[in-house]
Amino acid sequence: MKIALDAMGGDFAPDAVVEGALLAAETLTDEVEIFLIGDQDKIHSLLQKHGYTGSRVKVVHASQVIGMGEHPTKALTQKPDSSIAVGYGMLASKKVNAFCSAGNTGAMLVGAVFSVKQVEGILRPALASFVPKLSGGYGIMLDVGAIADCKPEILEQFGEIGSLYAQHVLEIDNPRIGLMNLGEEEGKGTMVTQPTYKLLKENQSINFIGNIEGRDLFNDRADVIVCDGFTGNVILKLAESIYDILREKNFRDPFFDRFNYEAVGGSPILGVNGNAVIGHGVSSPTAICNMLHLANKMAVSHVSDKLRKYFSA
Numbered sequence: 001m002k003i004a005l006d007a008m009g010g011d012f013a014p015d016a017v018v019e020g021a022l023l024a025a026e027t028l029t030d031e032v033e034i035f036l037i038g039d040q041d042k043i044h045s046l047l048q049k050h051g052y053t054g055s056r057v058k059v060v061h062a063s064q065v066i067g068m069g070e071h072p073t074k075a076l077t078q079k080p081d082s083s084i085a086v087g088y089g090m091l092a093s094k095k096v097n098a099f100c101s102a103g104n105t106g107a108m109l110v111g112a113v114f115s116v117k118q119v120e121g122i123l124r125p126a127l128a129s130f131v132p133k134l135s136g137g138y139g140i141m142l143d144v145g146a147i148a149d150c151k152p153e154i155l156e157q158f159g160e161i162g163s164l165y166a167q168h169v170l171e172i173d174n175p176r177i178g179l180m181n182l183g184e185e186e187g188k189g190t191m192v193t194q195p196t197y198k199l200l201k202e203n204q205s206i207n208f209i210g211n212i213e214g215r216d217l218f219n220d221r222a223d224v225i226v227c228d229g230f231t232g233n234v235i236l237k238l239a240e241s242i243y244d245i246l247r248e249k250n251f252r253d254p255f256f257d258r259f260n261y262e263a264v265g266g267s268p269i270l271g272v273n274g275n276a277v278i279g280h281g282v283s284s285p286t287a288i289c290n291m292l293h294l295a296n297k298m299a300v301s302h303v304s305d306k307l308r309k310y311f312s313a
Contacts (some may be wrong), residue, residue, distance in 0.1 A: 001031055003295050004096040007038035008065045008083040009103020010283045014038055016298040017102065020288020025056050027289065028243055032296055035096060037062050037083045047240070065103075067123060067212065068281060072106030076114070084108060089268075091274045098295035102272050102279030106114035109146055109269065109278075116274035119304075121311030123154045125175040125271030126161055127278065129236050131225060132258035134218050140166055141217075141225040144232035144267060152196040155179070156203060161270050162224035163206045164310060168301045170223070178222025180231060185211070192228070258276035265290030268298060271307065 005021055007014045014036075021034050025046055033056050036043050040061040047057065064082040065074040076085055084101055088111045091099040109127065112118075118125050125256040132140040142158050143150070150158075157176045158246055166175035177198055181189045188211060189265040200225070212222050217235065243259035246252075257263070265287045266277040275298040279291045298304070 001029075001238045001296060001299060002035060002096040003292055003299070004035045004037055004060070004090050004099040005088045005288070005292065006083045006087050006099075006101030006103050007043050008062070008277065009101040010288075011068070011281050012283070013102070014042050014046060016283060016285050017288050018043060019285035020049065020283070021057055021292065022047075022050055022052055022293035023285055023289035025054065028293065028296055030056070032056065032293065033058060035060050035090070037087050037090075038065070039063075042228040043061045044304065059186070060086060061088070066107045068104055069130040070104060070107070072110040075104070075107055075110055082107075084111055085115075088112070088276075091276065097299040098275035098277065099297050100277045100279060100288075101292050102266075102281060102283035102291070105278055105281075108276065112269045112272045112274075112276050116272050116276070118272050119308050119311055121162070122307070123157055124150075125269055126158050127229070127267050128162065128165065128270050129232065129267050130264045131217055132255060132263075133220060134255060135220055135313055137172075138170060138258075138264070139223045139225060140170065141227065141232055141235065142193055142270065143227065143229040144236045145229045146269070148228060148233075150192065150228040152192055152199055152248040155192070155196040155228065156199040157271075159200050159203070159206050159208065159224065159226045160310070161307060162226065162307055163269070164197040165270060165303055166223050168303050168306055172223050174207050175223035176209045176221070177206050177224045177226060178216065180225055180235075181211035181213065183211060184213065196226075252264060262290060264285040265292070265294050268294070270303075273304060275304055 062083040064079040126142040128142040266279040
């Protein structure tokens with residue numbers, strides 16, 4: 001198992017990224033190798049600083065870096081030797097099983113589509129996030145920012161994509177699919193969610209349980225929450241703010257601790273021919289470590305292959 005990691009991506013890179021990679025190397029199984037991509041001199045210096053002498057963390061040189069504020073498409077075109085471009089090149093050529101970065105989110109999304117390509121039959125890839133459940137475990141919500149405006153056919157596919165991920169990665173049998181809406185009744189919603197409801201209801205491949213409301217996010221009504229990227233991103237950022245507020249007030253609770261972005265480490269890009277994970281820009285070593293664990297779990301489950309098989313049938 002080989003996982004590529006953008007060593008230059010994130011607000012605290014490369015220090016936090018290298019430290020997170022070393023944490024992951026200690027906790028992942030022995031057959032996992034981590035490839036740190038970026039300025040080799042800086043990376044080697046940090047590995048030496050931490051006293052690392054093992055062979056499971058390797059360095060791949062990339063002479064360029066895409067900044068957090070750069071235009072994604074323009075940056076990828078003008079910086080072919082950036083750590084993100086090199087990482088996707090390794091994923092596309094199957095030199096690695098997964099690629100992770102806490103760098104420029106737009107560049108990671110654009111790079112996924114232009115390098116490893118989206119799965120044939122999938123209209124648009126989705127960016128997913130994980131929702132802690134009061135009863136334990138996690139559900140999955142998609143989309144959370146890749147596509148702000150979605151057609152009903154795209155949202156229907158999000159239900160299928162999320163169902164496959166929940167089944168094979170989260171190990172949920174017959175996952176329940178809920179459509180985020182402003183009421184439970186079938187006739188509620190917008191010009192997009194109303195026809196989406198009908199498509200999901202008629203889809204015999206998934207276990208659609210109907211509309212859900214915001215208050216159902218953390219209960220057990222649905223394992224997969226379907227929404228457009230605008231709605232999903234608002235929900236995600238709201239949850240992050242709740243965690244920040246509780247921390248400021250010195251309130252700690254095991255459930256709300258799982259609102260912390262570090263708990264899972266990143267958001268998978270689903271619907272492309274490979275395993276790609278985007279981390280938070282402020283990722284700490286703990287978040288980087290958990291992002292690598294997430295990527296490894298995706299690769300072990302072969303979820304990308306299962307999506308490709310499903311949509312080619």
